[in-house]
């Protein structure tokens with residue numbers, strides 16, 4: 001019997017011990033099991049590497065899965081700034097990033113990400129890699145900040161742009177769906193961006209900032 005594409009890819013590229021440990025910690029602490037899927041985590045590493053990312057920003061941390069993937073792709077002197085609402089999640093992620101050897105590279109800012117983004121703008125910080133993966137209602141706000149804080153040539157990645165199918169269903173009109181549709185439309189049409197959206201998984205959208 002044929003393997004599914006997922007099964008085939010997951011056989012070829014198995015998650016390493018640290019990533020499996022992150023997932024186990026999330027499970028055993030009763031946290032939501034919504035880390036980025038393995039192949040897309042590897043895509044984050046790949047994109048950070050190929051874009052030679054030096055200053056990455058992640059919005060939505062959970063247990064540190066995507067943070068490890070991004071940190072693995074950073075340049076030698078690169079840094080990751082991670083925004084997370086919950087202090088206990090950031091503490092878990094910090095432990096995992098330290099275990100991966102990235103303790104010196106990562107800075108956590110706890111609280112609503114929109115506040116942290118405003119603070120980063122006030123500080124004059126800029127970034128060349130963004131991963132947006134927090135509360136969906138604020139995706140348009142996060143995109144505005146990402147474009148403001150982006151260096152020319154920056155990469156912006158948005159996760160879960162199909163909202164497990166809700167974005168695709170015209171009958172769904174809740175605030176998260178409306179916000180993500182707005183985000184997707186801006187990603188697709190903003191003249192400052194060169195963008196694509198992968199039409200499988202849960203809708204990963206990728207933009208390059210001119």
Ligand SMILES: C[S@@+](CC[C@H](N)C(=O)[O-])C[C@H]1O[C@@H](n2cnc3c(N)ncnc32)[C@H](O)[C@@H]1O
Nearest residue numbers: 035036060062065066084085112113133134135
């Ligand atoms: C989907 S999870 C992140 C998964 C993570 N990027 C990964 O793939 O490993 C979303 C995270 O966003 C956080 N979050 C929710 N609302 C937030 C807000 N307003 N500001 C910052 N973080 C928020 C949640 O606590 C949760 O940890």
Ligand SMILES: [Mg+2]
Nearest residue numbers: 036133159160
């Ligand atoms: Mg996600």
